[in-house]
Amino acid sequence: MDFFLLQLVNGLSLGAIYGLIAVGYSMVYGTIGLVNFAHGDIVMLGGFISLIGFLLLAPLGISIVPLALGSVLLVTIALTGLFGWLVERLAYRPLRGAPRLASLISAIGVSIILQNSVLLSQGASVKRLQPLVSGAFAVTVPGPVHLTIGIVQILIVVTAAVVMAAFAYVIRTTALGRAHRAMLQDRTMAALLGVNVDRMTTASFVIGSGFAAVAGLMVTLYYGAIDFSAGFVIGIQGLIAAVLGGLGSPAGAMFGGILIGLADAFWSGYFGVAYRDAAVFGILILVLIFRPAGLLGRAEVERI
Secondary structure, X not given: OHHHHHHHHHHHHHHHHHXXXXXXXXXXXXXXXXXXXXXXXXXXXXXXXXXXXXXXXXXXXXXXXXXXXXXXHHHHHHHHHHHHXXXXXXXXXXXXXXXXXHHHHHHHHHHHHHHHHHHHHHOOOOEEXXXXXXXXXXXXXXXXXXXXXXHHHHHHHHHHHHHHHXXXXXXXXXXXXXXXXXXXXXXXXXXXXXXOHHHHHHHHHHHHHHHHHHHHHHHHHXXXXXXXXXXXXXXXXXXXXXXXXXXXXXXXXXXXXXXXXHHHHHHHHHHOOOOHHHHHHHHHHHHHHHOXXXXXXXXXXXXX
16 A cells, blocks of 8 residues: 555656646647647756756755745746746747658757757766755654655646646736737637637747746656656657647646556556556557547537
8 A cells, every 4th residue: 555655656646747847848739739849958058057047056955845846937037037938939930831750850959959959068977966855754654654755746746736727727817818818719710719829829929938947847856867868758758648638728748647657656666667668559549540639629529
């Protein structure tokens, strides 16, 4: 029972990270109908920015953990959001009237450029961070249950919950959210009704990159390390979560991320790590056979 609960906590922590990444994918896909294949590397960029931020704060004597986390998080979101803006302006907007394949290849090119830029500037070695958030809570329930939950795991889950709650509030109550929901339903009609499509597309990239920034910071804290190739693996996991939950559905993306995290943790714990990726892809295939649009996605109706 203890091991089951431990893997449950590990799965929720991983799932929260995957969910944040998946929401970024869904934001862009819901707006332009294309997958941003550079998104995983934007997560990696957020991890490196947060790592550098923590290393720069140490000489300044900023040792209060909440202050350090808050400062680095804000800077990481700002810089990563700026990069998301550049990706949209340079890699997607000039190709808006081109075939869809051109935009996808452009995004792959951005991914390669970003990977190699980080490789040249930071080196190929794994960059490590001393544990900033340490300690754990021991949970004991009368009977055979004795569970230890890391503070960093609690921080990840709470942060993901707060970010998603704030995002839901923006989407449901603000003009930005109404415009985004209008574009999700019908991009052409939204433009006819006065929605600035270009501005909303840029906002989607920036917001998606903000989610990538939070995920990159959480990855750095959780694993205590980051390298230039990390974006590919975590990007694939986030994309699987987005497809599983339903591309274009932020709630489905987070739900898919939790499922992928739980599947990853339980398979690794009970069957070993050798075939955990195969298990995750197997779950995705089974879901798509019966729910092609994803668990919470809506099937698109082609208008003739």
